[in-house]
Structure formats: C-alpha cells, structure tokens
Amino acid sequence: MYKIGVRIMPRAEVLDTQGRAVGMTLKSKGFQVMDCKVGKFVILQIEGESPAHARAQATKISEDLLCNTLIETFQIEELP
Amino acid sequence: MYKIGVRIMPRAEVLDTQGRAVGMTLKSKGFQVMDCKVGKFVILQIEGESPAHARAQATKISEDLLCNTLIETFQIEELP
Amino acid sequence: MTELQTKLKLYRLHKDEYAQIQKLLGRDPKGLEWALFSALWSEHCSYKSSKVHLKQLFSQSPRVLQSFGENAGIVDLGQGEKIAFKMESHNHPSFIEPYQGAATGVGGILRDIFTMGARPIALANYLCFGEPKANRMETLVDGVVRGIGGYGNCVGVPTITGQTHFHSSYNENILVNAMAVGYFGKADPICLSKAKGVGNLVVYVGAKTGRDGIHGASMASESFDDNSAAKRPTVQIGDPFFEKLLIEACLEVMKKDLVVAIQDMGAAGLTSSTFEMAEKGEVGIDMNLDQVPLRDSTLTPEDIMLSESQERMLLICDPAKLKPLQEVFERWGLDASVIGKVTQGPNVRLFWNMELITDINPTTIVSHAPQYQRPFEKYNSPYLKPQTPPQDTGSTLQTLETILKSEHGGSREWVYRQYDQRVGAATARDCSDPVGVVRLPESGRALGVVLGCRPHMMRLDPQFGGRDSILHPALQLAVMGFEPLAVTDCLNFGNPEKTETMTQFVAALDGMNSACRELQAPIISGNVSFYNETKSKNISPTPSTGLVGLRSKMENLPTTAFTAEGEDIYTLTWGECWAEGLLAEMNDKTPKAFLNFETQGFDQFVKELTKLGTSDLVSSARVVSKFGLLYALTRMSLSGMGARIESAQNRFVEPLYQIVVSTKNAPALEKEVQSWSLKTLKLQKIGQTQKNELVWADVKVKSEVLNQLYKKSWEAQFENLA
Amino acid sequence: MSDKIGVLRFPGTNCDWDIYKAVEWSGAKPTFLWHQDTFNVEDYDGFVVPGGFSYGDYLRSGALAAHAPAMNSLRTAAEKGYPIFGVCNGFQILCEAGLLPGALLRNAGLRFIDQMIEIETQNSHKRFGLKLKKNQKSRMPIAHADGRYFVTDDELKKIQDNDQVYCTYVANPNGSAGNIAGVMNAQKNVVAMMPHPERAIYEWMGSSDGQLYFRN
Ligand SMILES: Nc1ncnc2c1ncn2[C@@H]1O[C@H](COP(=O)(O)OP(=O)(O)O)[C@@H](O)[C@H]1O
Ligand SMILES: [Mg+2]
Secondary structure, eight states, X not given: OEEEEEEEEEOTTSOOHHHHHHHHHHHHTTOOEEEEEEEXXXXXXXXXXXXXXXXXXXXXXXXXXXXXXXXXEEEEEEOO | OEEEEEEEEEOTTSOOHHHHHHHHHHHHTTOOEEEEEEEEXXXXXXXXXXXXXXXXXXXXXXXXXXXXXXXXXXXXXXXX | OOHHHHHHHHTTOOHHHHHHHHHHHTSOOOTTHHHHHHHHTSHHHHOTTTHHHHTTSOOOOTTEEEOBTBSSEEEEEETTEEEEEEEEEOHHHHHHSHHHHHHHHHHHHHHHHHTTTOEEEEEEEEEEEOOTTSTTHHHHHHHHHHHHHHHHHHHTOOEEEEEEEEOGGGTTSOEEEEEEEEEEOTTOOOOOOOOOOTTOXXXXXXXXXXXXXXXXXXXXXSOBOGGGGGGGGGOOOOOHHHHHHHHHHHHHHHHTTOOSEEEEOOTTHHHHHHHHHHHHHTXXXXXXXXXXXXXXXXXXXXXXXXXXXXXXXXXXXXXXXXXXXXXXXXXXXXXXEEEEEEESOSOEEEEETTEEEEEEOHHHHHTTOOOOOOOOOOOOOSOOSOOOOOOOOSOHHHHHHHHHHSTTTSOOHHHHTTSOOOTTSOEEXXXXXXXXXXXXXXXXXXXXXXXXXXXXXXXXXXXXHHHXXXXXHHHHHHHTTOEEEEEEEEEEOSOTTSHHHHHHHHHHHHHHHHHHHHHTOOEEEEEEEOOOEETTEEOOOEEEEEEEEEESOSTTXXXXXXXXTTOEEEEEEESSOEEOHHXXXXXXXOOOEEOOOOOTTHHHHHHHHHHHHHSSSOSEEEEOOTTHHHHHHHHHTTTSEXXXXXXXXXSSXXXXXXXXXXXXXXXXXXXXXXHTOOTTEEEEEEEEEEESEEEETTEEEEHXXXXXXXXXXXXXXXXXXX | OOOEEEEEEOTTBOSHHHHHHHHHHTTOEEEEEEXXXXXXXXXXXXXXXXXXXXXXXXXXXXXXXXXXXXXXXXXXXXXXXXXEEEETXXXXXXXXXXXXXXXXXXXXXXXXXEEEEEEEESSOOSSSSTTOOTTOEEEEEEEESSOEEEOOHHHHHHHHHTTOXXXXXXXXXXXXXXXXXXXXXXXXXXXXXXXXXXXXXXXXXXXXXXXXXXXX
C-alpha cells in the first residue's frame, strides 16, 4: 500500500477569490503576507505493485477526477 | 520573501465527509484506493527575516486563522 | 475524591440518582450500565426538570394524530394530507463549533421528521446572538448561518422563515433552534418507533460509528464554564449528502412496507434509540455491539453506545423482508447491517464478541428516570395596573433612523440570502416575509410556517412573553388567511436548579399554555434546553415557538408591503395593552408596560381575521411588532409604495396587539369588521397608500431612503460579514 | 405526440422532482434516468440534468457526477445532436463532463446566494427556449454557491462570436465572465444555465417567466 499526496492549486490565470480573501484578512491582521493561494490536498492510500505503479495510478486519478485542468494544476508526491 | 505551504487535513478521528464521497466514487470506478482524505493546501508568500521567522509566522497564521484545530491538523513546509 | 465521586462526576450523575439506581437494580451499577444511566438520565434525554410541567401542556385537538412521545408531532390537514413537525435546539455545540453545530442541528431535526415517514418540505431557524461586537460573535454568526445553509441547501429542503435576535445575555451562550416540517400524502404511511415482533431483526443503517460527540447528551445538560474548550474533541460532523441518501432510502423502505419500526440515532445515539424502541414496544432486544459498523476500530462498547455520529438510523425489520430492504439501501449507496434481534424480553442484552456485557430492563432506565419538582415561585406580573402609553418625545425621524441602523431594526437579508428558500419549487413566500408559505403538493392548499418568541417581551414579563410567543405568530398567520393549527416549541432557559430560572420557566409555560388553549392550537412537539448559562449568567428566557397554519387556497394571499397606490390603510387594535419594548431597552431604560390582556373574544378575532385574510378585502397586511406602528409602516413602505398617515398613536410604543391592513374596498372592509361585533376590537382608518414616500406628521421620507437604511445596517454592524 | 424527456438523477440531486413537474407541465413526458445505469438514447427526445448537490458538491461541484455511467450515454446523446438542458448543478456537471465550455467557480462573494434575479436572452435554443427572443428579460431565482462562470479570454471571445451565449445576468451576482448565466456548446444542442426556470412556472412562485424554457 502506498500513500500518495496530490496537491491541487488554482491556475494562475484563474482568479483565486478564496486566496484573495484569506490574504486580505491576513494583511488586515498585520501579517506580512504578500500573496496567498488556496488549493486542495488529497491523500490516497493506493494498492499497487510498486511506488511507480501507485504514482501512475494517482496521476490517472488526478487527471480524470481530482483536478479540472482548465482551472487547476496538480502535483503528486509520495508520503511517508 | 519565503514561500510556505500549509497542508490542512481533517483530524483522524473526525469524519471526513469529502474524503468519504471521493473515495466511494474512486472505488466504484475500479481504482484500488483503500482510503481517501481531502484537505486544503495554502501557499503563503511571507516577508520575513529568515526561513525560521517565516515558518514561525506561517505557524501562527495557521493556528489563528487557516486551521480549525477542533477538526483539522496542519503541517508546514518550505516550498522552492 | 473517592473513586465513587470521580465516577459520578465523569458520568454526570447526582449522588441521589446513584442511590436511586442502586435501589432500582438492587445492587451497584456495573460496567456499561454507568454509561447508559448517564446518557438516559441526563436532562437532555430524560427531561427530568421539566417533565412535571410539560405534562400539563395543552396537546390535543381533533386534528392531532401524534403528540409528544414520538420523534415529532403529526397534524391531520384533511383531504388525505398530514404534516409532521418539530423544533430542536443545538445551542451548546454551535457555540463550540458554529458551522458543524448548526449544521448537525438541522440534520438532527430533519431525521426526527423523516423517521416518521414524512418527506421534509420546509425548514426554519430561530437564532439568538450576543451583541455584534462581543467576543467571537462575528465568527459565530458567520459559522452558524453557513452551517444552516450548508446543510439545508444540500439536502434540498427550503428554509422558508426564521428569526434573528441580538442581546448581551447571549454573548456567551447563543441559541440555535431549527425546525423542520414534513409532509405525508395520501399514500404515505406513518411510521413509529415502537419495536415489535419477537424474532424481528434490528438493522443499523447509515454512517459508520465514530468518536463524534461521545457524552454529548450529558454535556448539553451542563452549564458552560472555562473548561468548555477542553471538552472539545467531541465535535460531530454532519454530512448533508449522506443525509439526503438516507432520506430517500428510508422513505422508500417505509413506503414499500419493509420496516416494522424506525428511530433515528439522535442524542445519546444507539443507547437512546435501542432502549426507547424496546421500552415503547415492551419487548427485549439482543444486540451485538461488535457488529456495529465502525469508522474507528479502537472504539469500546461504551464509546459505541454513546457515540453521536450523525446520519444513522435504527430499524426493526421482518427477516423475510431483509433482502429487499438491503437492496433499497444498496441502491442509494448505503449499508444496512443486522446488529441484533427483538426478543421476548423484558431485558435488553448487549453482547461484545459473544460475551454478554449488559443485561438490563429498559423500563428501569427509561421510565424510572428521575423527575424533579424543582423549586419555583408563583409569578406575579408587575404590569397589570391600567396606564396610558407615554407621549412621543424627540425627533421621530432620527429615532427611526437609529432603529433601522441598529442590529435590531435592520434587514436580515444577509442571513437568508445564504439559504435556498425555493428548492422543491413549492415556495410561495420566502424568508423576506414573516410567514413562510409552501404549496401542499396534492391539494394545492397553502401551508404557512411562522416562528414566535420575542426575547424582549420575555425579559419584560416571562408570563406575558410566553403568551406572546403564541399569540403574535398566530396573528401573523391569521391575517394572511392561515388558520393556526398547532405549535412546536424549543424552551431555552438557564439553570433549572436556580429558583429564578424555574420561576421564569413555569410562568412562560403557563402563558404559552393558556394562549394555546384559547386558540385551540395544541403544542404537539418540542424540546427543552436548560443550562443555557455561562459563568453563572443566564440567558434571557427564550421559549421559541413554531406555528403552522393552513389556508384553503393560494389566491388572494396578502403581501406584507404596500403594492398599489390609493388604497386605504386601517389599523385593527385589540384591547389596550402596550409595552415600550425594544426601543426602551436600546436606550437603557426599563420599559414601561400595561399587560392586562383581554382574552374574552380573542379566539373569535383570530378566526374572523383568518377569513378576512383569505378574502379579497386585504391587499397587504402586517402585525405591528417591535418598535411599534411607525416601524411597521416603514417595513411596508420599503419597496417603492409608501403611505400618508394621520394618527395620534404613539409612534414607537408597541401595541399588543395591532394589525395594519390596506384595502381597495374600504366600505366592505368596515362592514365586515363591524359584523364581528367584537367590543375589544377597534378599527381605525389611518391613511392611504401613495407612491415613493412615507409621510406621518413630522416624518416625511422616501421609500428608497428607508430601504437603504434598512439594508445597510448589517454591514455596519458586522464589518467582516458583508 | 408529446416529447419524451429523460431526467438524470445522481445521488444528491435535489431538483429532480421540480424539473420533472416543469417538464410535465409543459406537456412532455418525463422519465427519471438513474446515474448508475446507461440508457438507450433513441428512447428519448431530449434530456435534462437537474440541479442539486450531486455527491454533496464535494471536491468540485459536478466533478464526481460527471463520471457516472449515465453520463456516458448522455455523451452519446450529445454527439448525436439530442437537445440536452442543464440547470444549476446540471450546468456544473455538463461543464465537468466536457460537454460545455468553461467551469463554474465559487461565487465572487464566496457565499451561497438565493435571490430573484433578471436575465437577458442572448440566443434561443431549439428545444429548451425556442420562443425566447433576443434581449428578452426573464425573472427567476438563482440559488448557488458555485456560479461564477469561468472561461479563458480567448474562449470567451470564441463563444461570444459563435453565438453560444444563451443568457446573461442583467446585474452580475457572482462574478461570471461576460455576465454569462447560461451557455451552449458549439453545436448548440447542449445548453445550460445557473438560474432556475423550474422555480418560476406559476405566478404564485413569484414569477412565471420560466415557462418559456420548458414549453416549445
Ligand atoms: N435566521 C433566519 N432565517 C431565515 N429567515 C430569517 C432569519 N432571521 C430573520 N429572517 C427573516 O427576515 C425577515 C425580517 O426579520 P425581522 O425584521 O426580525 O422580522 P419581522 O419581519 O417579523 O419583523 C423576516 O421575514 C424573517 O422571516
Ligand atoms: Mg429522534
């Protein structure tokens, strides 16, 4: 079993209203935050023959379902 | 300027409603996914004197604002 | 502390209660029994401080098919249609985690409704917050409203009415009460929670059991203190998506006659559902706790019995029907697991990996729960001496502006805009009107829902305030042409161990009860929430109510704002009672009042008004409420049609009771009202509608200006919630 | 002979009956189609994907529903030119399934909005809104949290030039690109909108302007 993390973030050209709102709140509270983006993190426990196989599965899942590539990008990492 | 990622996940003992629905769908599509958890990922661009200082800021921001510690936990990482 | 003291504290049992348990069992309680008594003898489950008083409630009428004792009350609407409805509090959880607390409050009340076989068709919510600038208040308001919307919108039940109040007494103890209404058509069966049929199976459906809300019921039966934060790890998470599946699947198995009995797992989860089902059916149940579907494999039997994980139901099913039942649930993506069976009894026996761990008679725990006659004093209203209302002073317009800008007089649109008010495509009047209206699917008649209880009246006089919690909403229904049928309530009070609280409680209940009796509108369901106390400070006593009314048709439903030019405006005033009310409070003044209410003939008044409200004689109508006549006229003048008024009445004193109507046919209206021959009722022509402007003596102001003031107040009060 | 209209149902769909009743009102014959089952497209004259919270709106609204088996059949129907109408969550699902251009993001104000609004027709549709005239105004409610229509600037220009805009908001409530409230595919057989015409059929609902979206 492999534990794979998928980080999904809004594309640069899509206005990230949530990130903007959080960023504004942070600034108003005096934090030195220049920019803020809010995305998603999905952790999958995948049954697979090898780390590479699990990664490939995760990539497929992300492309198919977890991520809408029109508005988001994703990045995959193996988790301990 | 430092780029800090905050990964916010539902606490283990708390019901992850999104993860349950996504996991169910993945299984029904034939993916070998044993478990699925859905959380958030926030990327902060922080002005700070040192990496440690930026991290400390991010931790404070996460505790105060980004993470509802009743139901979520968070983890901080420096991003390239 | 001795071992016993520690145990009593952990399980929140009093030492007298412990003695009573010893007597009932003839021995010391052991093992799991502690947890069972703790849950079922909690205030929340046993109503131990309120039961003696609730028994006195007027709860029957020819229309009532089901009153207290089941998950919700049921009223017969005739023509084969029935409704189930109930209201419940989720105050403590909402203060701890506002989003989830409010969301699970909505989820819980919906389960109480569809458990009975009724399809939920409307939601309402009654909210009391502290001062806008109080600590955490913005966060609480935001979370609660999002939570209610998040759940109700997703399950697809429209929220059609509600109330939002603010007062410092709620600064550290907000109130979140949710009401749901469900519908039975001609072919829909009523299902009850009485277990029966030896050999029948006990089936668990819905979400798996986790750690959510363990000890929740007994927590809701305690005051808040600084340790509340430490009690946090038990937050229950609601999943409206799962609930939607559960609604569809449960209604389907009930309609297909696949269940014998059904009960939601609410407060105290599996404990209350199992023991109450067995006790009501006078049967035993054998249950294998190791077969309960778990989300967390480390749960102990005690955790399993006490968990308040959401979206779970317990069903009794004939073994021959198990397969078709499981098929229905599977189609909706849900599991249905057999976890036990109905036995001759009398005992409920709980097993853990084949080992018998508890063997106890459900009557011992359920029916023998303690009942207290908590001390209270006889209430005497200080406002019975006749008085004339005070004269207006100061600048009227300025006062009106102050009211509209305040959190008390401003618009609540920010709140209800976040609720789906029209899913179901049956909503005729949404939250912008005091009475929410949905169309009944089979007959096409109209059902009205309105909430009552004005906390400032309760602070003034709990007995009159209790009466007002019924009469005010009843008038709101009547003037729209709805016959008030029945009532649900949610009695939010402080610590019942204090004489002051119990005195308020008894006085309020007495007021409500007399009003219900007079109107023949029984209270058929409800909930008591005591211990709304933080650091020894009690909330304002707040018996919120939900009234439902029936209207024979949808046509001629009056609007609550003026809509046509040149109509005559009248007031209908009942008796002489009045109160300085909310404005006095805002000015830090103790309000003056005269509250010797004339009951004689009031029931006839409500009946006549109901008829008037369905005729074509009333174009628009409003019950004068907080802040008196000028504010009511202002509210009627917000959408571009104003009025020219001539009246000597005090602008801001709150009449109890008065109604404003506008009509196209003044002679017919006068004739009609005179024909009622009610000597306590006064009909007075006060002016005419006119375009764009409200004019009354020194007040002369454009509708648009009033509307701006009314709509902007929220932003001004809650900077971050715009 | 009345049209047969297939109405898709997903777990979490909650406007299924509302659409069913509106279709029935229009004189057509509605039939529910279950998400887990594929169907024979020839058995129907058109399809509606109703609103609601399919799969609880988890992950992204419409994302999980877009992968249901019934959607494979719907894709076939789309390719064959059958009229398909999505409302609210149905719009989101059709976008996620790639049957319509663009995506629907969280409202600019980050909150759910329920409100009576006004929209303006830009183009009629051969089955769902044939009688709608250009610039005709209709009043009906919106009720959504994720209604901000997004397309890239290039794509926006393309759909505008190609007359794929179905209706626009008179006052943009949610930050949608080009004020778009409803859009069509390039072939103009698939159409969807965020506002709810099925909640504006009878006067007592506050408006009956939704009638034209169902009746031909
Ligand atoms: N929590 C709530 N949920 C839904 N609707 C609400 C809520 N609070 C207030 N409202 C609605 O806002 C409107 C204005 O509120 P308010 O001024 O207190 O009532 P009224 O119109 O009875 O004087 C009412 O029609 C009421 O239904
Ligand atoms: Mg119940």
